[in-house]
Amino acid sequence: MLAALFLLGATGCAVTVEDRGYVAPPPLPPMEQLEQAALVDPEDYSGGADGVVSFITADRTVACSLTAARGPHINLPYEQNSFSDSENNKLAIVPVAHCELARYPKPQTEDVADDCAATNLGYLGGVALLTPDAATYGECRSGVTQMEAAYGPRGSKAGPLAQLTVLADGKILERNGLRCSAYNGGVACGNVSAGVGFFVSPDHYELIAGPAANPPAATAGASKTP
Template identity: 40%
Template sequence: MQPATGEAHRRVRIRAAVVGWVLSATAALTGCVEVPVSPVPSAGPELSPQAELAAMPEVPVEELQTGGGETVAFLTENRNAYCAITTEQGGIINSPVDPRLSGGQRDDAVLEVPAVYCELARYPDPPEITDDCYGTGLGFKGGTVLLTADGASYGGCRVGMTLMESELGPGAGSAEGPLARLPVLEDGLALELNGFRCGSGEHGIVCVEAGTGSGFAASADAFEVLAAQ
């Protein structure tokens, strides 16, 4: 090996100086410089069913009315519920969809009151009922909701399936009945009529008395009575 010349020695010294500077700069950056990290934004608090419903834009009733008058019926976008904002008299529902609910013996001595009636295709079981359904021996089943000024009630005495279950429930065939022809209330939009406001969102179908906020939230998994606010 040939001994290094003066020029070679100079190149070695320059290379060593450059390497030393790079190592010093790296050490300085590693030890002294802090890179700011932006905090991950936290999710806001979950809205209550009433607050979520109040924030929904309102659809004009005329866009969803098919039969006119003071009633309106609609299907939710996920096709798990239909609701009618209508009237009730002694347990008889003035239904623009299901004639069976409008039948029965009417009692003119009982006041006709505004009401919301809903049926669900998939629904939770109601609380255990210990009576015998007024002596009829019928089963007390979930899947139906009635809201009036007196409050919300879930389930009722019946045999067989509701119209919603038979047409759009699990195992139902192709839907060609009256529910399939109902107008659809899209998720995130609300409808208001006769002092009631309804809409579908994170909590399922939510309906309340517009003045008090009392009502219910119902989905395939849960049913909740909403107290007045």
């Protein structure tokens, strides 16, 4: 016994003792996560010459792209779209972050952003979109998301989404002022400078609006003389 203690002291080995009372700190709020976590090189996630940056989470529940949109037409490398059609060239190009989920919650009534051609039917969850000044959840569609087709309960686990690079938990990608981070069982995306963003995961989502504009300062009324 004494020999064992002497050897421990001579070698300088440390013994780790588990602290059973330790409680891990809660995850940061989404916008704080996007401000503080480490950026990674977007080149490893680039899908081509157009500069689109795409990734998938390690558990294959969320896939996202930091890309661009012309009106409603979003440039996604894994989904058919009309972004490059010549008739859309007149539309302004806007940087966006777009995420799809394999499993997802329903949109809350107050978050429904489209009446779906005046039918008020077919607004489904599973998709989140961030522009520089707004975040939305859900879209009008009649089928499943591409992620649902690939990694949902009956997913094929094949196709373009299966080729995306995994973004490690806690890491951040940035493009054109927008950031996305895989963390807390989902993905947060945001425009940090504007305070606008979203968090999506298979069991819940959160839309984050920017700080309310400061009301104009009150000005004294002009004096009147009789």
